[in-house]
Amino acid sequence: MSLCVRIRKRLAAFTLDASFDVERADRVMALLGPSGCGKSVTLKCIAGVMRPDEGRIVLNGRTLFDSDAGVDLPPQRRHVGYLFQDSALFPTMDVLHNVMAGVREGGRAERRERARRELCAMRLDGVERLRPAQLSGGQRQRVAMARILASDPELILLDEPFSALDGYLRWQLELELVDELRAFSGGAVLVTHDRDEVHRLAQDVCVIDRGQTEPLVSVHELFARPRTVAAALISGCKNVSRARVVGDRLLACDDWGVTLACADAPDARMTHVGIRAHYLTAAPTDAADGRPALAGKGDAAPRPAPGANRIPCVVERVIDGTFSTIVMARTPGGALLRYECEKDAWAALGGATRVTFGIAPECVMPLCEGCAKGGGGHA
Amino acid sequence: MDLFPLANSLRVAAISTVVVFLLGIALANVVSRAPRVVRGLADVVLTLPLVLPPTVVGFLLLMLLGPRRPLGAWALSALGARLTMVWYAAVFATVVVSFPLMYRTARGAFESFDQTLADAARTLGRSNAWVLWHVKMPCCRQGIVAGAVLAFARALGEYGATSMVCGYMPGSTATVSTTVYQLWRTGDNAGALAWVLVNLAISCVVLVALNVVQGRAAGGRGAASFSPAGSAAEAVAAEAVVAEGGAL
Numbered sequence: 005m006s007l008c009v010r011i012r013k014r015l016a017a018f019t020l021d022a023s024f025d026v027e028r029a030d031r032v033m034a035l036l037g038p039s040g041c042g043k044s045v046t047l048k049c050i051a052g053v054m055r056p057d058e059g060r061i062v063l064n065g066r067t068l069f070d071s072d073a074g075v076d077l078p079p080q081r082r083h084v085g086y087l088f089q090d091s092a093l094f095p096t097m098d099v100l101h102n103v104m105a106g107v108r109e110g111g112r113a114e115r116r117e118r119a120r121r122e123l124c125a126m127r128l129d130g131v132e133r134l135r136p137a138q139l140s141g142g143q144r145q146r147v148a149m150a151r152i153l154a155s156d157p158e159l160i161l162l163d164e165p166f167s168a169l170d171g172y173l174r175w176q177l178e179l180e181l182v183d184e185l186r187a188f189s190g191g192a193v194l195v196t197h198d199r200d201e202v203h204r205l206a207q208d209v210c211v212i213d214r215g216q217t218e219p220l221v222s223v224h225e226l227f228a229r230p231r232t233v234a235a236a237l238i239s240g241c242k243n244v245s246r247a248r249v250v251g252d253r254l255l256a257c258d259d260w261g262v263t264l265a266c267a268d269a270p271d272a273r274m275t276h277v278g279i280r281a282h283y284l285t286a287a288p289t290d291a292a293d294g295r296p297a298l299a300g301k302g303d304a305a306p307r308p309a310p311g312a313n314r315i316p317c318v319v320e321r322v323i324d325g326t327f328s329t330i331v332m333a334r335t336p337g338g339a340l341l342r343y344e345c346e347k348d349a350w351a352a353l354g355g356a357t358r359v360t361f362g363i364a365p366e367c368v369m370p371l372c373e374g375c376a377k378g379g380g381g382h383a
Numbered sequence: 384m385d386l387f388p389l390a391n392s393l394r395v396a397a398i399s400t401v402v403v404f405l406l407g408i409a410l411a412n413v414v415s416r417a418p419r420v421v422r423g424l425a426d427v428v429l430t431l432p433l434v435l436p437p438t439v440v441g442f443l444l445l446m447l448l449g450p451r452r453p454l455g456a457w458a459l460s461a462l463g464a465r466l467t468m469v470w471y472a473a474v475f476a477t478v479v480v481s482f483p484l485m486y487r488t489a490r491g492a493f494e495s496f497d498q499t500l501a502d503a504a505r506t507l508g509r510s511n512a513w514v515l516w517h518v519k520m521p522c523c524r525q526g527i528v529a530g531a532v533l534a535f536a537r538a539l540g541e542y543g544a545t546s547m548v549c550g551y552m553p554g555s556t557a558t559v560s561t562t563v564y565q566l567w568r569t570g571d572n573a574g575a576l577a578w579v580l581v582n583l584a585i586s587c588v589v590l591v592a593l594n595v596v597q598g599r600a601a602g603g604r605g606a607a608s609f610s611p612a613g614s615a616a617e618a619v620a621a622e623a624v625v626a627e628g629g630a631l
Contacts, residue, residue: 080510085507096521105517155507
């Protein structure tokens with residue numbers, strides 16, 4: 005499986021400029037970005053139901069779209085399956101006929117047989133005669149998936165497939181879809197704004213922000229070393245400050261009013277720095293010398309050592325989450341810093357109002373803004 | 384009572400409804416997907432007969448179909464057929480006058496059709512014709528049926544344009560509405576009343592049928608998801624009543 009996408013399309017608010025390659029069939033690629041950043045448009049261009057202004061889309065050596073060569077295959081001939089957010093099942097047909105609509109070849113009996121097989125594989129044989137409106141949200145998505153598999157696609161596009169579901173149902177469907185995708189021999193591209201879904205379902209990820217894609221990275225890399233502000237934010241980094249290099253691996257963080265050491269020499273285009281809320285360590289500030297007092301017992305949990313980086317803060321708000329405590333603290337530079345820890349860990353600090361946060365240099369992430377195409381982007 | 388006017392009216396209305404049904408769906412399908420400017424222009428042109436006085440439609444048709452006019456002369460020489468003052472001339476009049484009802488109702492239904500359903504079908508390899516026939520039309524069924532019922536009712540009640548293009552010839556071009564006028568004009572109030580009652584009965588049946596269709600749209604099985612028709616049909620029905628009031 006190989007998919008090569010290089011497309012541009014002018015949209016109302018920005019220009020979509022998407023560029024990525026998917027090489028391996030056994031890996032799911034995720035397009036991760038906030039709502040309205042052009043993710044779905046990208047998928048629709050690949051499927052052929054929307055037309056890019058210019059560019060190329062090549063799937064397994066077949067050119068699906070090429071504005072220079074004047075190629076624009078209709079969606080019927082692209083063999084790209086599209087799982088819509090809301091299933092897009094035909095409401096006037098029962099489940100069996102919906103799946104039969106996906107079978108491309110054979111007479112009526114053969115198509116019925118194939119549709120039955122796909123439904124059985126999805127353990128949906130009990131609902132053949134029901135209409136989509138009589139199914140649960142999860143069943144609808146599974147029928148839609150059966151319908152796509154019946155059409156023998158070379159690539160499956162998943163457009164926020166879980167967003168219409170919540171809680172437990174969502175989790176159930178996710179487990180089932182993972183099995184389906186593993187059994188599927190082609191490739192898959194997942195569009196989502198949910199970093200946890202990316203973590204669980206995909207191996208490669210491409211961050212997209214206001215229509216600009218960033219270079220493809222592995223999911224592990226995105227979470228360990230995001231390169232841009234957009235990637236950091238979408239991967240769940242809560243603390244970002246403007247920053248500049250002031251010495252050897254020393255970054256002055258303007259919004260926070262502190263200078264932090266980082267582990268690796270930052271990129272010359274660095275403009276910001278990011279810190280994940282749960283990598284911070286906290287200790288009450290000893291009023292006398294401004295140094296942290298003994299760490300609370302919560303800090304016995306395996307966390308990066310604070311190293312030389314200290315950020316003295318004043319606690320502004322303490323928010324009780326479901327399983328953790330979120331602390332918003334005022335930094336010397338005036339910006340708020342978000343710190344997350346287990347409830348017990350915060351309780352051990354005994355309601356301190358002045359706290360010094362520590363952060364290991366390897367957890368200080370230099371970021372750049374507006375350099376999404378850094379290095380080897382396309383023209 | 385000679386029942387020819389009733390038979391003729393039903394014949395004319397039925398033929399015109401079939402024509403308007405096909406034409407209306409085809410044009411509604413094209414226009415509902417067209418760019419906005421085209422849509423606006425097409426809408427004005429295609430809806431015009433709804434607001435024009437039927438006499439204007441009749442006049443324009445005579446200018447086109449009369450035996451010495453372009454189309455009429457051609458038909459006479461090529462096919463040897465007159466296009467005015469014959470029973471089927473009424474079909475031309477009713478098609479023009481009832482077309483906007485079918486077109487607007489169908490277009491309203493098509494516009495509220497969920498385009499992702501069509502996209503889904505196309506990615507599955509289904510042709511555009513298949514999508515129209517198996518997905519779009521069934522999903523918009525209520526709107527389409529409502530449009531056809533309205534068009535039929537309008538064709539049945541057409542008077543102005545019809546009387547201009549085919550006059551009143553008993554046993555040949557007489558329709559229910561032209562017969563009512565003719566009998567009243569000649570002082571036969573009892574005869575006119577009989578046809579008025581026939582007309583009332585038919586209109587009631589048609590309106591009941593329309594309500595049944597729309598009732599299904601509002602409360603039928605799994606309704607909400609596949610009936611983007613009710614409100615559009617109602618809006619056009621209101622226009623239709625105004626137009627017919629003007630016509631009769």
